[in-house]
Amino acid sequence: MNEVRAGVFICHCGTNIGGFLDVPELIEYASRLPSVVFTMDNKYTCSEVGLAEIRDGIAKNKLNRVVVASCTPRTHEPLFRSTCKDAGLNPYLFQFVNIRDQCSWVHMKDRERATEKAKALIRMGVARAVLLEPLEETEVEVNPYALVIGGGIAGMTCALSLANRGFEVKLVEKEDQLGGTLNNLYRLYPTDEEASKLVQAKSEELKKNAKIEILTSSKVKEVKGFVGNYDVTVRHGDEDRLFKAGVIIVATGAETLKPVDIYSYDGEHVVTQIELEGKLRQGKLTDKDTVVMIQCVDSRNEKRPYCSKVCCLTALKNAMLIKETNPDAQVFVLYRDMVTQGTKYEDYYGKARETGITFIKYSPERQPVVEKGLVKVFDELLGEELALPCDLVVLSTPIVAHKDSEDLAKLLKVPVDENGFFLEAHVKLRPVDFATDGIYLCGSAHWPANIGESVSQAYGAASRASIPMSVGHVKTEPLIPVIDEDRCSGCSLCELTCPFKAIQLEETEEGRKAKVIAASCKGCGACGAGCPQKAITMQHFTDEQLLAQIVPLTEVKP
Amino acid sequence: MERKTKAALVIGGGIAGIQAALDLGDMGIEVHLIEKKPSIGGRMAQLDKTFPTNDCSICILSPKLADCFRHPNITLHTLSEVKGVTGQRGDFTVKLRKYARFVDEEKCVNCGDCAAKCPVKVPDEFDLKLRKREAVYPYYLQGVPAVMTIDRENCLYLTRGVCKICEKFCTREAINFEQKDTDVTLDVGAIIVATGFDPYDPSGIPEYGYKRYRNVITSLEYERLICASGPTGGHLLRPSDDKPAAKLAFVQCVGSRDLKNNRYCSTVCCMHATKEAMLAYEHNPRVKSYIFYMDLRAAGKGFQEYVSRGEQEYSISYIRGRVAKITEDHNESPIVWYEETQSSKTEKLTADLAVLATSLMPRRDVEELGKVLGVELDEYNFFKTDPLNPLDTTRPGIFVCGCCREPTDIPKSVTQASGAAERAAETMMR
Numbered sequence: 012m013n014e015v016r017a018g019v020f021i022c023h024c025g026t027n028i029g030g031f032l033d034v035p036e037l038i039e040y041a042s043r044l045p046s047v048v049f050t051m052d053n054k055y056t057c058s059e060v061g062l063a064e065i066r067d068g069i070a071k072n073k074l075n076r077v078v079v080a081s082c083t084p085r086t087h088e089p090l091f092r093s094t095c096k097d098a099g100l101n102p103y104l105f106q107f108v109n110i111r112d113q114c115s116w117v118h119m120k121d122r123e124r125a126t127e128k129a130k131a132l133i134r135m136g137v138a139r140a141v142l143l144e145p146l147e148e149t150e151v152e153v154n155p156y157a158l159v160i161g162g163g164i165a166g167m168t169c170a171l172s173l174a175n176r177g178f179e180v181k182l183v184e185k186e187d188q189l190g191g192t193l194n195n196l197y198r199l200y201p202t203d204e205e206a207s208k209l210v211q212a213k214s215e216e217l218k219k220n221a222k223i224e225i226l227t228s229s230k231v232k233e234v235k236g237f238v239g240n241y242d243v244t245v246r247h248g249d250e251d252r253l254f255k256a257g258v259i260i261v262a263t264g265a266e267t268l269k270p271v272d273i274y275s276y277d278g279e280h281v282v283t284q285i286e287l288e289g290k291l292r293q294g295k296l297t298d299k300d301t302v303v304m305i306q307c308v309d310s311r312n313e314k315r316p317y318c319s320k321v322c323c324l325t326a327l328k329n330a331m332l333i334k335e336t337n338p339d340a341q342v343f344v345l346y347r348d349m350v351t352q353g354t355k356y357e358d359y360y361g362k363a364r365e366t367g368i369t370f371i372k373y374s375p376e377r378q379p380v381v382e383k384g385l386v387k388v389f390d391e392l393l394g395e396e397l398a399l400p401c402d403l404v405v406l407s408t409p410i411v412a413h414k415d416s417e418d419l420a421k422l423l424k425v426p427v428d429e430n431g432f433f434l435e436a437h438v439k440l441r442p443v444d445f446a447t448d449g450i451y452l453c454g455s456a457h458w459p460a461n462i463g464e465s466v467s468q469a470y471g472a473a474s475r476a477s478i479p480m481s482v483g484h485v486k487t488e489p490l491i492p493v494i495d496e497d498r499c500s501g502c503s504l505c506e507l508t509c510p511f512k513a514i515q516l517e518e519t520e521e522g523r524k525a526k527v528i529a530a531s532c533k534g535c536g537a538c539g540a541g542c543p544q545k546a547i548t549m550q551h552f553t554d555e556q557l558l559a560q561i562v563p564l565t566e567v568k569p
Numbered sequence: 570m571e572r573k574t575k576a577a578l579v580i581g582g583g584i585a586g587i588q589a590a591l592d593l594g595d596m597g598i599e600v601h602l603i604e605k606k607p608s609i610g611g612r613m614a615q616l617d618k619t620f621p622t623n624d625c626s627i628c629i630l631s632p633k634l635a636d637c638f639r640h641p642n643i644t645l646h647t648l649s650e651v652k653g654v655t656g657q658r659g660d661f662t663v664k665l666r667k668y669a670r671f672v673d674e675e676k677c678v679n680c681g682d683c684a685a686k687c688p689v690k691v692p693d694e695f696d697l698k699l700r701k702r703e704a705v706y707p708y709y710l711q712g713v714p715a716v717m718t719i720d721r722e723n724c725l726y727l728t729r730g731v732c733k734i735c736e737k738f739c740t741r742e743a744i745n746f747e748q749k750d751t752d753v754t755l756d757v758g759a760i761i762v763a764t765g766f767d768p769y770d771p772s773g774i775p776e777y778g779y780k781r782y783r784n785v786i787t788s789l790e791y792e793r794l795i796c797a798s799g800p801t802g803g804h805l806l807r808p809s810d811d812k813p814a815a816k817l818a819f820v821q822c823v824g825s826r827d828l829k830n831n832r833y834c835s836t837v838c839c840m841h842a843t844k845e846a847m848l849a850y851e852h853n854p855r856v857k858s859y860i861f862y863m864d865l866r867a868a869g870k871g872f873q874e875y876v877s878r879g880e881q882e883y884s885i886s887y888i889r890g891r892v893a894k895i896t897e898d899h900n901e902s903p904i905v906w907y908e909e910t911q912s913s914k915t916e917k918l919t920a921d922l923a924v925l926a927t928s929l930m931p932r933r934d935v936e937e938l939g940k941v942l943g944v945e946l947d948e949y950n951f952f953k954t955d956p957l958n959p960l961d962t963t964r965p966g967i968f969v970c971g972c973c974r975e976p977t978d979i980p981k982s983v984t985q986a987s988g989a990a991e992r993a994a995e996t997m998m999r
Contacts (some may be wrong), residue, residue, distance in 0.1 A: 025710060025798035027625070057631045059638060059715035060679045082628060090632045093639075175995045201956055209957065311873055320868035348864040354833040354949055354975045355956055357826060394911055428870075438622055438870065440588075440629055442980045443987060458870040463959040464981070470960060470988030474592045477994065481596040 015141050018049040018074040019133065020065055022056035022081030024111055029054075031115035033126045037080070040130050044137045048072055056081050062094045069098040076140040080108040080133050101145035103489065103551055108136035131564055139560040146489035146550055151530045153239030154257035155179065155480045160231055160419070163191020164462055165454025166262035167213045168469035169476075174222035176473070178480055181254060182217070183245055187228045189214045191264045192455070195285050197292040199462055200328040201359045209462075226252065234259070234422055235512070237531035238449025238485055258449050258476040259423065261433055262469065263416060265455035268408040273309055274381040281381060281404040284325050291332050299340065299402040302333055303386045305379055306346040310409035312375065317430060319459040322407040323350045327363045329405070334366050342368045343399055345379050345388050371397065410459035424511055425450055432458050443472040447511070447533075448485060451476045490534035490551045492527055498546035499524045505538035505547060514538055575758030576601060577993050578663055580651055580938075583611020584979060585971025586763035587633050588986035589993075594642035596994055601663075601755055602637065604647045607670065608712030609634055611765050612972075615695065615709075615789060617796035617803075619979055620844040621875040627711050627798070634713040647714060652752070654760070654942050658966025658996055663755045669748035671719035671727070672705070676743035679707055679715045683735035683744060691723045693800075697790045699808075700800035705735045705744075710798055719744070759966050759993035762952060763986065764938065766972035769824030769831065769928035776894040777823065777925060783809040784903050785895055785923045787823075788841060795848050805849055805856075807922055809901040815855050818905045818920035819846060820892045821862040824928035831928045833949060835976040838926035839866045843879045845924065850883040858885045859918060861892050861907055869978060890916075895923055929976035942967055951975055960989045968992045 019041040023029030034052050042050045049072040053061040056079055068074060077100065079091050084107040092102035110129040118125035155178050159170045162184030170182045188194070190210035199206055217223050226245055229252075233244040241256040267285050270276040278286060284304075290296050304326045311318055323346065330342040344363075349370070351360040364370065372391040373379055379388040386399045412431030420427045425445045426434040433456050436444040443452050453468035454460055460468060479485050492505075492514075501523030506514045513531035516523045525538075525546075539547040548554070579590045582604030590602040602609070613619075616626040637643055646667060653664035684703040692698035695709045704724040705717050725732035726746060736744040768789050771779040779785050784807050786794070797803035805814050819842040824830040839862060846858035865887060867873040879885040890907040893915070897903050903923035909916045931950040932938075939946045944962040945953040952962050952969040960968050970985035971977055977985065 024628075026802050027797050030797065030802065055631070055711050057635065058679075058711045059635065059713055062635065063678070086629055086632055090635055097639075172991055172995050176991075176998055199957070204957065316874050316877060317871075318868045318873045348866060350864065350866045350868045352834045352836040352866055352868060353977075354947065354951055357833045361832070392910060394913070432870070439619055439624065439979045440633070440983060442984045463956045466957065467959050467981070467985050467988045470991040471984040472987075474596075474987040474991035474994070477991065478592065478595045 013075070015046040015076055016048045016072065016074050017046045017076035017078060017137055017140055018051070018068045018072060019044075019047055019078045019080065019137065020056050020061070020068065021050070021052045021110075022061070022079065023052060023054050024081060025055065028081065028111050028115045031119050031122060031125060032110065032129050033122065036126060037129055037133065041133050041137070044134060046076070046141050047137060049074060057087055057090060062090070065091070065094050066098040069095065069100055075100065076104050076106065076143065078106045078108060078133070078136050078140050080110045080129065080136065082111040083109050103146040104140070104143050106136045106140035106143065108132050134563045135560045138563045139556050142553075142556045142559050143551070148486045148489055149529060150484045151237070151239050151487055152484050153479045153482070154255050155483070156181070156254070156256050157258050157260060157476055157480070158183065158241065158243055158256035159260045159262055161191065161262035161264055161454070161456065162186070162189040162225070162227070163262065163264045163454060163465070164193055164209070164213070165264065165456075165465040165469040166191070166260070167217055168466050169260050169262055169453055169473045170223055171213070171217055171220065172470055172473040173477060174220045176477055178222065178477065180223045181256065182223060182225045183229050183231055184225070184227045185230050189217065189225065189227065195288060197288040198328065198332065200324045201355055231419065231422065237528060239479060239530065241449070257480050258451065260451045260453065260472050260476055261419065261423070261425070261456050262454045262472070263413060263419060263456045265410045265432070265459060266413055268309060268411045270308060270406055270408055274305060274379075274404065274406055276406060281406065283406050283408050284322065284329060287329050287405050291329065291336070294336065296333055297337055299333070300337070301341045301399070301401040302330070302403045302405060303343045303345065303399050303401040304330060304405040304407060305386070306344065306407045308406040308408045311347065315409060315411075315430070317409075318350060319409040320350055321410060321459050321461050324356055324359065324461070326405075326407050327351070327359055330368045331363055331366055334368065343371055344368060345371050345373050345386070347373065347375060410455060413456070416456065423447070423450055432456065443468055444475055449479065485530070487530045488534060490549070491529050491532040492536075492539050492547045492549050494525050494527060495546045495548065496521065496524050498544045500544050500546075501525070502543065504541055504543065508537045508541045510535065510537065575659070575756065575997055577759045577761065577997070578603065578661070578755060578757040579761045579763060581611065581763035581765055581971070581973070582606070582609030582645070582647070583763060583765045583971065584613040584630065584633070585765070585982040585986040586611070586761070587637050588983045589761045589763060589970060589990045590643050591633065591636060591640065592987050592990035593993060594640045596990070598642065598994060598997070600643045601757065602643055602645050603649050603651060603665065604645070605650055607648055607708040607718040608714060609637060609645065609647065610709065610712060613979065614711070615792060617792050617799070618844060618848055620840045621869070621871040623844065623847065631711050634711070638713045645714065648718070651938065651941055659758050661757050661760060661966065663757055663760070665753040665755060667751045667753055669721075669750050670716070671721070671724075671744065671746055671748050672717045673743045673745050674714055674716050676741045677716040678741060679717060681707070681717075682738050682740065683717055686734045686738045688732070688734065689723050689725060691720070696793050696800050699790060699793055717743075758997035759968065760942065761989045761993055762938075762942065762962065762967065762969045762973055763971045763989070764932050764935065764973040766929040766976065767932050769930050771823050771925045771927050773824065773830060777820070777892070778895045778897065778903070779925060782895065782897045782901065782903055783807075784897070784901055784921065785925065787925050787927045788838070788845065789927070791845055791924045795845065795852070803852070805852060805922075812921075813853065814849070814921035815853060815857065816920045817846060817849055817856065817858040818903065818918060818923045819858060819860040819926060820895070820905065820923060821860065821926045822891070823925040826863060831930065831949060833976070834866065835929040836866070837929065837976060837978045840869070840872055840875070840978065842924070842926050843876055843885065846885045847879055847883045856884065858883070859920070860885060860887050861890055861905065862887060863889070863891055869980065929972055931973060935973065960985060960992050966996050
């Protein structure tokens with residue numbers, strides 16, 4: 012290769028970096044580093060102006076390496092890489108140095124030493140950049156077939172939408188009928204529509220759609236492959252069905268916590284909201300004159316810190332339904348905070364109060380006590396202990412992750428959070444994607460969601476899943492291992508280590524050898540680190556490149 | 570494979586509109602993204618950090634702005650407004666008014682030489698009038714497109730026919746006073762509305778003393794004050810005396826859950842108040858915050874845990890009680906009067922700064938847009954939707970996402986945006 016000509020761009024990030032590090036000094040320092048032929052500081056390197064400055068810098072100075080010292084590759088590396096590409100430079104000749112998170116943010120009060128640290132990081136970045144090599148992305152075909160796992164409102168909505176877009180869909184439901192949680196509900200807030208009618212309408216629409224195949228009483232048994240090219244095995248009764256899928260949508264929902272040893276729960280005098288729905292549907296509540304509902308049961312505590320959000324509204328709806336069937340009934344709702352958010356539910360809460368339902372605030376430090384035919388509660392607002400005689404106690408228990416969602420997570424190699432719900436790629440900006448390409452998420456499998464939210468998420472997941480199918484192919488990053496077959500002994504350690512099923516051992520004339528499935532590989536490097544034969548080289552993170560980066564750190568500062 | 574579909578129109582260039590446009594563009598559908606302001610970014614660009622992870626807002630938004638700008642299927646129309654919509658689902662004709670920027674977008678490099686010479690000083694809208702800007706200005710530093718704009722209301726040449734000093738000093742000859750407003754007609758198959766919100770003006774509650782007391786500010790003003798690229802460079806200083814604010818009172822439900830103003834709950838305020846208190850503590854660990862709330866609504870993924878962390882690690886006290894009034898002492902320090910829930914006694918707390926969590930409301934001009942689009946608004950002027958079919962407006966082929974349908978946090982706005990893109994793509998297949 013010709014002479015290395017590196018350009019270093021240093022970002023002020025407004026005052027995020029510029030306010031805490033001496034950027035002019037960094038520029039001066041960078042300009043003296045070996046192979047650096049151009050330096051520039053930018054107010055915001057990531058702004059259109061900054062990007063144009065990178066493009067101009069490459070063109071005018073014939074740069075063949077670009078180093079940006081700014082924020083984090085997590086959010087900005089793709090942008091800078093594609094900017095290099097726009098200017099005709101191979102995007103893998105770009106090197107990121109994070110002087111915001113690693114210097115200015117963590118050493119805000121020590122300008123001098125933070126600046127020295129930034130110099131060291133830039134020195135290291137430039138040293139690695141010199142050894143970077145151009146790499147090419149490859150394209151993988153995407154089959155335009157979707158697998159939707161879960162036949163509740165989220166899965167049904169998602170499947171229907173994708174089919175309307177022209178994609179073939181397989182909808183897999185473990186129960187013998189579609190509907191999911193809706194099948195346990197009576198009426199839906201805030202419209203009072205019957206849940207069964209919604210299920211019926213959606214099921215009929217699905218069954219009429221020629222693009223959708225519904226597999227009830229079925230479970231996903233195995234998923235092999237990668238985005239665009241999944242081989243799926245579904246177990247139905249005694250038989251296995253095999254088919255291909257390009258994308259997978261997880262819509263497996265959640266369940267309601269069944270109380271154990273809480274508030275004398277017995278399923279008869281003390282029931283859950285779901286059990287109450289059953290009674291309401293059967294019209295069995297006319298003899299219950301006093302009903303006490305307790306919110307946040309075994310929830311928003313140390314064991315289960317989160318708020319399930321749907322329980323306040325479920326309680327309001329069921330309380331009003333009780334009053335509807337039995338206007339003389341007295342209903343008490345014992346709550347900690349009423350969560351009736353948005354434009355549609357505050358009025359619903361108001362309506363419930365007008366209906367004559369009594370709301371009593373309790374604090375987690377003084378939990379209500381359920382005795383036979385009696386609930387004792389300390390009313391926080393009144394400042395008094397109350398004893399409420401009652402015919403029925405209803406417990407609002409939280410929404411919890413399905414017990415088998417961890418199995419599915421393992422099958423798909425996607426993560427779950429500390430509460431067992433599936434974990435999205437980015438809390439704010441990628442709420443229905445998994446970090447793994449080709450797999451998406453909607454409904455209560457992600458987090459407790461009401462019908463409207465599940466529907467929004469289902470359409471959202473359909474949109475995201477349709478993108479690779481619409482384009483017909485995906486690009487895979489070349490940051491993958493290369494196997495030196497002469498060195499590979501076929502020990503299969505890498506196959507076992509790989510968390511993404513991206514390495515398989517294959518028989519060759521020279522014996523068993525490891526083979527990389529590029530589209531599945533996430534470039535984590537675990538295989539390379541573990542290989543006892545040193546037969547694996549991670550492209551873009553070669554030993555030489557990493558050592559070149561480390562060595563300058565140990566050098567005495569020039 | 571999908572057949573070639575018509576273009577789609579997205580109205581509003583905030584995070585919701587941006588995400589909807591990106592999804593449609595990535596599907597291979599041509600998109601026109603309309604923004605009334607000089608740059609896209611919307612409200613999210615004005616926020617400092619975002620809950621519940623405290624990611625820097627502009628840092629995670631900025632790559633999306635650039636993606637929109639560079640996307641081969643997305644055409645940005647900034648300084649533009651929809652003036653008419655005729656036709657029906659699958660076949661709309663949209664009349665667009667594009668206002669003159671008086672700056673050539675192709676030539677301007679946002680160097681700021683023009684602004685340095687401009688003699689006009691007016692309050693800056695993006696920074697909520699907390700600082701002054703010139704009549705030729707960048708909408709905000711990271712804005713896209715990254716070009717200057719001449720403010721026709723305040724430019725001396727455009728109002729009085731004298732000056733043109735910017736033109737003289739622009740070495741790129743980018744200033745162009747000959748630019749005219751133009752009308753453009755677009756044919757589209759579906760429309761997504763994502764026009765976002767305006768904050769409630771708390772002058773409507775005189776008891777809180779907003780605008781009368783200098784140290785009573787709104788949450789959005791607070792976001793700008795604590796933001797590194799804001800008017801104080803991120804130093805939380807009292808507007809009255811520029812002294813650091815160390816004792817903060819956050820007043821919740823200002824204009825929300827209020828029969829005299831908006832009956833609804835604005836959904837995001839419990840969380841953003843917690844975040845704002847956390848940020849002040851991160852800047853200065855001597856900061857003590859008090860959040861006055863009615864019900865604590867932390868109902869999203871990781872939200873309740875976030876509030877607990879606020880309480881345990883960031884010196885935040887949550888006090889249940891509606892604030893009755895705010896007065897001030899001789900130092901202009903706000904005194905917050907509230908009813909302590911447990912004792913039912915009226916208590917008071919003197920703070921350095923009081924922050925009003927103002928209600929999220931529909932854009933002030935939303936009625937006009939509703940008429941142009943031929944869709945119904947709800948009783949509060951949000952775009953009307955069915956709770957079980959949440960992304961469809963009352964007119965087939967027109968969809969809605971983000972805060973213009975209901976106050977919504979960022980994750981849900983993004984989810985709805987992708988969802989609205991799906992509905993638009995689906996409708997165009999029929």
